[in-house]
Amino acid sequence: MSVIQTIRDKAAWIIIGAIALALVAFIVQDALQGGGGGLFSGNSTTLGKVNGTSIDFRDFEQRYKMAEENQRAQGYPINDQTRNQIRESLWNEFVEDALMGKVYDKLGITVSDKELGDLLYGANPPQMLRQQFTDSTGVFNAQMAYQAIRSLKKGTPQYNSFWGEYIPALEKGRQREKFTSLIGKSMYVPKWLLEKSNTENSQRSSISYVNVPYSSISDSTVTVTDEDVREYVNNHKEMYKQENERSLVYVTFDAAPSSADSQAVYKTVSDAKDALAAANTVPEIQNVLANNSSETPFFDGYVLSSHMQMGNADTLRKLADGAVFGPYLDGGNYTLAKMVDRRSMPDSVKSRHILIKFNDPQGPSRTDSAAKKLIDSIEAAIRGGASFDSMVVKFSDDAGSKEKGGEYEFASMQFSNLSKEFAEVIFYGNTGDKKVVKVENQSYSGYHYIEVLSQKKIETAYKLAYLSRPVVPSDETVNGASGAAAQFAAESRNLKDFEANVAKRKLNKFPAEVKESDFMIMGLGESREIVRWAFNDAKKGEVAEHAFMVGDKYVVPALVNVFEKGTMSVEKARPLVEYKIRNNKKAENIIKKIGNASTLEAVAQATGQQVLKADSIAFNSTFIPNVGNEMKVLGAAFNKDYQTKISAPIKGEIGVFVIKVDNISAVPNPSFDVKTQQENIQRQMGAMTGYRTIEVLKKAATIKDNRIKFF
Structure with missing residues (x-):
């Protein structure tokens, strides 16, 4: 006992030290990870930044809830797609607010209370108010609109929606309108430029040419190395920028209803046919629908014949009172229809x-x-x-x-x-x-x-009762798909195993490129959770530990590649530039074949091609008849130097061209009015320039998007 006690006494400080170290480690780990309000800003509410101005998640969510309530109040469906659309629209609005707010302040662009009053109650009120407060003669009742707005009580959803969402949006829209108008009014097109353009656009050219197509040289004879791709991309960096993206592959396991599931629902609906036929009163009909869990509630009213647009409308109109038709497939439901009554009714x-x-x-x-x-x-x-x-x-x-x-x-x-x-x-x-x-x-x-x-418009109207049940997958179908997906994910812990299991099970594999802001994967549907997994959790080469449910499919994704914002990597750029590099190399070989040929006939003989002609080429055209969209050739067709000698070889889109200009003429444009043209172009430029200016400001701004961390 004394030995044990001695050990306890002398080891006490070791135990205390170990506990202290464990506590410190726990606290530091929690702080670094940001869990539960860590010490190092792990609990940040910054949804994004625009030129250093923060967008707070709490403000965003408050506005989002108001927008969703407004959508719901107007009767619009609230689903994942709607929510994503609202969030995307709000994000763009917050970005523009953060960006343009300072611009408006600097320019002194504001909306006064009087101006707001004119917007709401003036000669041209917002469409929402016009619809609600226009009398039977078509006149907008501004006083009624004013009284209705004044009667909104603070704290109610209507008050919050109107003053917290609608009015700020109206004010910002007016500020935007002023800004774009200000920019648009600054546009000017000099008359001399229009006259010069008119003269040039009236020109027509006829050329003779030789085209040596790139397809005349086999692709297999030209090698494109990674260094070739890297050099090309570095020389054209502006054209090959990329956002923060992820490259995925995924497989799906179908959990859609099977034929057996469909047959089971059909039988369930069929079994209810006699009960529906025997129900003669409204309460009896409602009981039958409730007892059979009908998707379609009973509407105790009539529908005009002209408003019956369903597929079986003609059959339903001919039903005798009390008769039941079906089951028939209506959308995704098996349905019974009972004719309850009919009567004449106005539209x-x-x-x-x-x-x-x-x-x-x-x-x-x-x-x-x-x-x-x-x-x-x-x-x-x-x-x-x-x-x-x-x-x-x-x-x-x-x-x-x-x-x-x-x-x-x-x-x-x-x-x-x-x-x-x-x-x-x-x-x-x-x-x-x-x-x-x-x-x-x-x-x-x-x-x-x-x-x-x-x-x-009085016509026959029908009262019909519908008993409908959706065709949904059974537990057996869902469990089968879920189990197969879970097993695949468990056996495919890396990309190599993923590929092997795809081949082994003979599954279809689908590629996908996703950005942080994506809510959908093309061909798959609403897939935000997969996108978040790819950006927040996965590392290159990893496979998801579990399947994601997307619609009626279980999806197992794998992260193939990570592309950071900046210039494209060789791997990403190769599919985009390889053919261009290959054509450049082919062009060099073709130019060597042409050598010092000084006539089109000599060029044709050296390359095994023919001398062809193209007539009536318009200066302002974007293509050449029987040639295509060859802008370099089109430009050379109006070079007068090539009337006396052939052009140097031109590297085009489909091949190498050598041309000779046969004739340059002009077609007069008697309807040209420089003043009218000037006014029209300035009006068009004014309408577009303000909007484009805002887009340019957005493009030039430093925007940090953290949405992937929140939703």
Whole structure:
């Protein structure tokens, strides 16, 4: 025991030291990695920088949420593609704000409160306001728009969206408009230049030429080395710049529904046919749809014959009441269709109403009985000869229609957006009908006094019930694809194994080039997680440890190459420049064959080609008849020196040319008006130059994009 105690006493400091070192190592590692708010800016919220100005991720996300809410409020679908589009649009907006904000400040380009008021309520209001606050005569009601905007309450989504997103966008758009106009107005085209261009463009040339095509020399006789590629790229660096990119290959394992999966869904839907046929009331139909997990909810309304655009429309129209058709494939669903009812119905209706609300938190304090008593007295007064318009102005709680005499026009497609009781009166009734109905909505309850003023395009409409089930993969199908992908990934831990397993399993391998900002891989779809893996986690030659789910496929990628921003590497540039270098080498061989030949006939004899002609070559053309897009040859065709001697060999796109100019003439342009031409060109340049100036500023800016670290 004493020996053990001695060891404990003397070793205590070693144990304490070891624990201390472990704690220090843990803290330092955490700080370096940036986990949980490390010491060395690991928790940075800098989404990017533009000329040193930071774009904060929190600001970006706040704006993104507002934009997404706005999209959702307008009824647009919110999916991965929409989210990516919003983020990409916002990123471009933040970059332009950071870049142009300083430019606008320096130039004194601002938007005053008065100017903003003119933008919103002036003669040319934004399209959004024009649509919402234009009366039946087509006149924009600025006062109504002003009152609606003033009524927005702070803290509500509508207020935040309007003042936090819409107004700043409107102001920035106006600043951009001023800037581009300022730049555009600076454009000037001198008349002498236009006259010179007109003279040149009227020229026509006829030439004789010999073309020795590069294809006359076999590719196998010309070697292009890595040094050749490197030298060519270094001599043309501006043409062969690259962004930060990754080169991938990937294989896919299909988890789409199999034929057995499709047959199983077909049987499930078929088995529900008798139950749907036996359902005669709306609740019974709704129960059948709910019990069979129908993808399509029951719409207790009618659809006009002319609006039935589905593939089986003719068959469905001919169904007897109560009859069921199907199952049939509608998109990705197996569907049963039951004819519930049919009736005549207008395509559009004009009506007017008076609304008396009760139980409305935002409206007058009124009970149900008080509202009913008031609407009854209004109805009696109107039937007794009182003016409808005066009743609307005095009593109606619908502020949106007060100044229009309570009038609204609705299309049949809007039926489901209206209160059911209101819609049934105006669409199911007749012109001239006058009726009081009670409505209870989520936002308010109330009584409408309604008069149907007119109905147009009356035709047969159908009420149909649809029971539909999507054709989806079974667990067996999904598990099979998932398992195969997982096994492939486990057995392919490097690029060599990846290639071997592709060959062994006879899989299709697909290449892909991706940038940091990419959200999609061509041919694959939304693949942001794969892109993030390639930039954040993977090293060259590595294979993903697990498969990524993309649509109905499991994808296993491998990182083939890493390309940093700058001049292209030999490997990246070779496919782009190899043929050019090869053609240059072929051109040198062809020029040697031509030697000192001083006539086209001698050139043709030395190269085994023919002397050909090209007539009526226009100076402002981009191609030569029967030759193609050979700009160097086209330029030489107007060199008067070549009227007395043949040209030197010209290295073209498809071969080496030697030409002789036979004739240069001119075709007068009597319609040319230098002043009109000057005005047109300056107008076109002015429209384009402002936008291009902003793009040039972006290109010249130092932009650091960290989005790949955040999403």
